Amino acid sequence: MRVYGRRKVLALAAGVLAAATACTGNAPPPTSKAPATPSASPSPTAPAVAITQAEAAQEFFKITVTDDRLRVKSPLQGRLAMAVDQTMGGQTELTKAAFLSTGNAPLRHKWGTPTLFVPRWAPNEPAPWFSAVATRDGSPALLTFAKSDGWRLSSVALLLPGQQLPEFQRDADGYVTALASDDKSITISPQFMGPVHASVAETGSAGVTAGLVAAGPYTTDVAEQIASLREKAKNDGFSYDSIFSPDSFPVYALRTKDGGALIQYSLSRTTSTTTKTAEDDYIPVPESARWAISTPVLRRTLRLIETHQYASVVPSLKAPAPAAVIAHDGALTRASGQ
Structure with a gap:
């Protein structure tokens, strides 16, 4: 059942991407903003990674736009199941509630252009993820996408009033550094x-x-x-x-x-x-x-x-x-x- 549902989501996402590209004169989806102060020039021969920054931008665009299409109240069967299939972690429960508490007419969101924070994952990394900050309905939101059998939205948190994201450590190619779950270099692992x-x-x-x-x-x-x-x-x-x-x-x-x-x-x-x-x-x-x-x-x-x-x-x-x-x-x- 999950594989079948995933195929329907992917088919819808493909249609969304095709329609968006047609409407923008074959322009690519939004890409991340460049770091304000890069530490060094990009390396001439960067090693392979599980996901590039350009691919991360594609995933952000595909998932957020597909989610918006699924939130439109319509006779399309299985909208909730398809919306949930784009999520994991806490976002799964929040997405279910968003649909069920509104009679399958959840609030639609308007997303701004993302700034991406993509770790340099090795090509064989079994569970890569990346984060992004983008405005949601005019307010800055921090999102995280993770991969299992496909990319899914795992977390969304709105920046609190007066708060801003810290600067992240980046390498010469703009990739950020992910910490292990048991990292002991910070006050709370x-x-x-x-x-x-x-x-x-x-x-x-x-x-x-x-x-x-x-x-x-x-x-x-x-x-x-x-x-x-x-x-x-x-x-x-x-x-x-x-x-x-x-x-x-x-x-x-x-x-x-x-x-x-x-x-x-x-x-x-x-x-x-x-x-x-x-x-x-x-x-x-x-x-x-x-x-x-x-x-x-x-x-x-x-x-x-x-x-x-x-x-x-x-x-x-x-x-x-x-x-x-x-x-x-x-x-x-x-x-x-x-």
């Missing part, structure tokens, strides 16, 4: 960024991870919100808890020019509310979950699952400081209860 963030979002300044991630609306403020809602629920005769988890979401890290890293990762947030007293103490279902739960109240339990995608700047061990969340996007992706 990529594989631990999600769990550390989850701990700070749950326990705030009181937990063992306090100080590892900077305070803010997606870390310590969330912990304060959870503590406040837990106390209110207790006074109202309910039990309440909200837990963050990195699950098995992929993690991507790029070396910054100062020796630190930009790490992209996803977390799920599961919030549970349960009645503790008489059965007439109903649990109200929030408006944001009515697409998944038809009744306005529930008698016993309410379970809400959100998917969040982040990008954080993590300093080098040579200049230790708290990691800082600079980009985020997320939404309610599942809801259930009884």
Whole structure:
């Protein structure tokens, strides 16, 4: 079923590319902007790579334009399945919810020309990926695309107000440097960024991870919100808890020019509310979950699952400081209860 669905997506993407080329006088899709200050002249005989910067631009264009076509409400059968087949990681859950919560008429996005951050992967790299920054509906967004049997969109996070991307380490040909998941040259290894963030979002300044991630609306403020809602629920005769988890979401890290890293990762947030007293103490279902739960109240339990995608700047061990969340996007992706 997945192979068949993938073929339909590829066929649609081919049509999109052909139509776009015809409309632009055979012009190629947008390419990345050149680095502002290249460190050296390009090497005359660059070695082969798993994906070139020009190919990455093609993939960005193909996937974002195909996604836009699939978001147009139409009688085309299987639009949701085809849209999901273009994704992986946290984007899969977010794409499903975008369609299901809107009656298969999700918000369409307008993308700007990307600036690409492509690691120099060896030709035999089994799981290459690359990132890009481009405006989405006028706001800068950081995207990451990864390859399994085909290229898919894995992560999208919008830059927070006042934030900007750090400069990345580039080689003479403009390729950036990817970090291994267990890299120990930065204050938080990529594989631990999600769990550390989850701990700070749950326990705030009181937990063992306090100080590892900077305070803010997606870390310590969330912990304060959870503590406040837990106390209110207790006074109202309910039990309440909200837990963050990195699950098995992929993690991507790029070396910054100062020796630190930009790490992209996803977390799920599961919030549970349960009645503790008489059965007439109903649990109200929030408006944001009515697409998944038809009744306005529930008698016993309410379970809400959100998917969040982040990008954080993590300093080098040579200049230790708290990691800082600079980009985020997320939404309610599942809801259930009884």
